Amino acid sequence: MRDPNLIYEVDEDVAAELQQSSEEQAGVGPVLLHVVSGFVDAGGAGQVATDHLRETFGSRRLATFDVDQLIDYRSRRPMMVFDSTTWSSYAEPELVLDVVSDAAGRSFLLLHGIEPDVQWERYAAAVRQLVERFDVPLTIGINGIPMGIPHTRPLSFTAHATRAELVADHVSWLGTVQVPAxxxxxxELRLGQSGHDAMGFAIHVPHYLAQSSYPQASITALQAVERATGLELDVKALERPAADALAEIERQVEGSSEVGAVVRALEQQYDAFTDGRARSNLLSDTSEIPTADEIGAEFERFLAQQGGDDSAR
Incomplete structure (x- = not known):
């Protein structure tokens, strides 16, 4: 493997400020939160959370990855704007590490941007270098995954970690499964193998909202991060957009008997499961529940009306 240090560049001035901040905080290094796009993120759970953190608290660029070495442009081409007779803009992909300060002034790191297409081992080794350089005590990842649950019930999540003790207080929703990497x-795997604590929260998002922006999933994710780290992430700022999204969902459900039937069926399954009368986990056989395909044209209209970039997540 080629030197991981050669795929990213650190701003040494920001690094010095971070080091001073860590010393002022009893020598405790910053937590690292990572949310990279490209894999499953149902409801935009991770992306909406990332946008919230950056917009609410601001950030300083600590490290920048060389995406030319990590991205296959032909597999997912960046967008450009052609204006009449000229190319006017280019949505340059990025993968970066920022320093953010929470509501109490405590620094943490936010790794965000596009998921590497290639050189995963080199990328993982680079993240490990950054974790070790800045004395990161805990690395946390968040994302959303589609599940057969209704939006009318509390959201749950799958917690995973490099040590069982880190997730001892969380219910295990899954057994042993094989999934795409x-x-x-x-x-997370490589950090654990090298003796570093790392964990993640995969928020369970109703499958019929997987392609829409669902701020409630981001609230659940950030609340889990707060409990795990003690950070204050101003989650209440997401309550209004979450309420607006819920109101629109309810309006659409009320206007479609097909969607309403699916939601009611999911409610029955969810309630039976939580009462201890259902099968062992929510990923088991769902043959008795209408699928997204069975919702038909009405369901497609429901997703389309979520609008814009959200429908393409």
Whole structure:
């Protein structure tokens, strides 16, 4: 493997400020929160959370990855704007590490941007270098995954970690399963193998909202991060957009008997499960529940009306 240090560049001035901040906080290094796009993120759970953190608290760029070495442009081409006779803009992909301060002034790190297409091991090793350089005590990843649950019930999540003690207080929703890998999952695995604490929260998002922006999923994710770290992330700022999204969902459900039937069926399954009368986990056979395909044209209209970029998440 080629030197991981050669795929990113650190702003030494920001690094010095971070080091001073860590010394002022009893020598405790910053937590690292990582949310990279490209893998499953149902409801935009991770992306909405990232946007909230950056917009609410601001950030300083600590490290920048060389995406030319990590991205396959032909597999997911960046967008450009052609204006009449000229190319006017280019949505340059980025993968960066920022320093953010929470509501109490405590610094934490936010790794965000596009998931690498290639050199995953080198990328994971680079993240490990940054974790070790800045004395990161805990690395946390968040994302959303589609599940057969209704929006009318409290959201749950799957917690995972490099040590069982880190998730001892969380209910295990899954047994042993084989799933496609992601760069974020590999980072967590490799950090654990090298003796560093890492964990993640996969928020369970109603499958019929997977392609829409669902701020409630981001609230659940950030609340889990707050409990795990003690950070104050101003989650209440997301309550209004979450309420607006819920109102629109309810309006759409009331206007469609097909969608309403699916929601009611999911409610029955969810309630039976939580009462201890259902099968062992929510990923088991769902043959008695209408699928997204069975919702038909009405369901497609429901997703389309979520609008804009959200429908393409």
């Amino acid at each position: 992601s760069a974020a999952s590999l980072v």
